[in-house]
Every structure is written in structure tokens, then in C-alpha cells.
Amino acid sequence: MQKINTAALFKGERRALAKAITMVESTKAEHRVLATQLLNQCLPHSGHSLRIGISGVPGVGKSTFIETFGLFLIGLGKKVGVLAVDPSSPLHGGSILGDKTRMERLSREERAFIRPSPAGRSLGGVANRTRETILVAESAGFDIILVETVGVGQSEYEVQSMTDLFLVLMQPGAGDELQGIKKGILELADFIVVNKADGEAARLAKQSEIHYKNAINFLNHQGFWKPEVLSISSLESKRIENLWARIQAYCDSGLEAIPARRTHQASMWFERLLSEGVTDLLRTDSNWLRNYESVKKAVSEGSIAAPQAASDCIKPLKDAMNN
Ligand SMILES: Nc1nc2c(ncn2[C@@H]2O[C@H](COP(=O)(O)OP(=O)(O)OP(=O)(O)O)[C@@H](O)[C@H]2O)c(=O)[nH]1
Ligand SMILES: [Mg+2]
Structure with a gap:
């Protein structure tokens, strides 16, 4: 790779952007070195976008929403990047590209780019690549980054931990059951958006809206925004x-809180890479691995x-450091 x-x-040249993302997604050791250097260069040019996480159960209308919302944003003169954190990417057909x-x-659109989740990785691996891709896309002048995930589990926590704002799409249909979405996921949401409020479902959507307005009073949401x-x-x-x-009102009231959220996200990312890196290194020692x-x-x-198990595994490292 050049x-x-x-x-x-x-x-903002698209070919350069596509190449940069391919570099970031590569698992080859020499590409990782180049990708790390590239990210250092991108960093001063990044950070100027609004990062929006989007989740919802299959069929709720995520793709349709991203298309409509993306085109709306482009109409406002924005450049829109769409990324995915999809835990079931290979099975799901790399969701977002599958349903192009x-x-x-x-x-x-010239002012948009869509990138599916890199296949064949663990959820943590996908999430790390997506974090890097956000920085690269921002350095290319993309000012709205939409990160999609299917609302089925752990991936929402990953997406919430790399975005400024987390939006959960819901189906119309009132009722106490949360449509297969775990209550914990709703607690991550900054916006609960009932989709498909049209035609015959419009009335049902209104009921759902009222239902969720009541429900959020019982949620334990933390932060500056109700x-x-x-x-x-x-x-x-x-x-x-x-x-x-x-969303703009959210950004206005988060003038201080959003940068603080990013600072926190960056240090969590660092801590995680550090412990993963140390464990990966230890695994290269066959005695240790055994x-x-x-x-x-x-x-x-x-x-x-x-506690004893962890202590046993750390001991050789401690001994080596004391020598
Ligand atoms: N009536 C109506 N139908 C919608 C709306 N948004 C999406 N749909 C329909 O709902 C179905 C699913 O929409 P998608 O956008 O593919 O949903 P998704 O959440 O991306 O689904 P997965 O990719 O499978 O997770 C399609 O038939 C859409 O046309 C809406 O606002 N109103
Ligand atoms: Mg979809």
C-alpha cells in the first residue's frame, strides 16, 4: 500500500479518503504502523464534526432515516459520513452497504460517503477501527458523522462511547414492552425518535411518543441533557x-459538556488500547500463554x-520488572 x-x-479528496480508511482497516502489522502515523497527522485536522450515534431494532428504518437525514444535511451544505458498528457484519451482509x-x-452524493463495518473482527476491533475512521473522515472535512448500529446488544455501548449524541429509533406502537430494546439502551439515548409517523401509523406513533415521554421520567439518564x-x-x-x-439545541446546551465527553472518551480509548496491547504482548510468550x-x-x-488468577498471570511481568 502506498x-x-x-x-x-x-x-477532502475522496480517493485519498478511501485509501486512508483502507489503511486504517488493514490488519497487517506494517499498515498498523503507517495508520498510527496517519492518525497523528489527522488529529490536528479532526474534531470539528458532530458525531451522531444511531441505533434501533432491525426494520425500524435506520437506513431510510440515514438516507433522508443525510440528504437533508447535505441540503444545508454539510458533508456527511456514514459508518457502521455492526457486530454481525458478515452474516448481516455488512448491513449498511448491503442495503445501498x-x-x-x-x-x-459527492458530499457523502458510506462505509460498512469492517468484516471479520470482534466487536471491540470493529469499534476501534470506527473510532479511527471518524478521525480520518473529519480530517477530510466531513462535518456530520453518522455511526449506525443494530439495536441488539453491546454494540450500542460502543457507539455511545464514540459519539457526541446518541439517537434511538423506535417503531410506532404504544405499550409497556420496549420493543425488544433493552431498558439500558434507552438510558443511553439523548433522543428517542419514533419513526414511521405517517399514514395509518401516525396515530400510533403519537401514542408511542406520549408513552416514551412518560417512560423517560423513570430513566436514569446522566448528563446535561434530559x-x-x-x-x-x-x-x-x-x-x-x-x-x-x-439536535442543534442539544449542541448549544452541550458547549462545555460535549468536549468533556470527548476528553473522557479519548482517555477510555487509550486505557483500553493499553490493556489490550499489554495482554496481546504477553500472549506472544508461549509459557505465559500456557x-x-x-x-x-x-x-x-x-x-x-x-483475583488469584489475575495475580498469577501478572507475576512474571512483575518479576521481570524487578530484575
Ligand atoms: N411508512 C414508513 N415506512 C418506513 C419508514 N422508514 C422506513 N420504513 C420502511 O421500513 C422498512 C425497513 O426500513 P429500513 O430502513 O431498511 O430499516 P433498518 O432499520 O435499516 O433495517 P435493518 O437494516 O434490517 O436493521 C422498509 O420497508 C422501509 O421502507 C417511515 O418513516 N414510514
Ligand atoms: Mg438498514
């Missing part, structure tokens, strides 16, 4: 400008307690 033309990247038909117009509930139609592009106005496997087994069989 070196990335950073001048072209910072000018639903984002057909957006994918044709979550808001809205209804929209992605298909008919209804009340999208209202949603955008509320001991690790046997201790791990003992923990799962209940014959040794976790």
Missing part, C-alpha cells in the same frame, strides 16, 4: 427539520478465584 497523500486527504438501495441517493422524544417520518421526510433544530490458559480454565471451573 503512503497516503495527506494533502489530498485534508483537501435504501441509501441509493445518499451514496451517489432525553427528548420526537416523532418523524423518514419515508415522507416529515419533521426532520424539527429533529435537526432539537499458564494463562490453565489459570483461565481453573477460574471457569471454580477451583481458583479471579
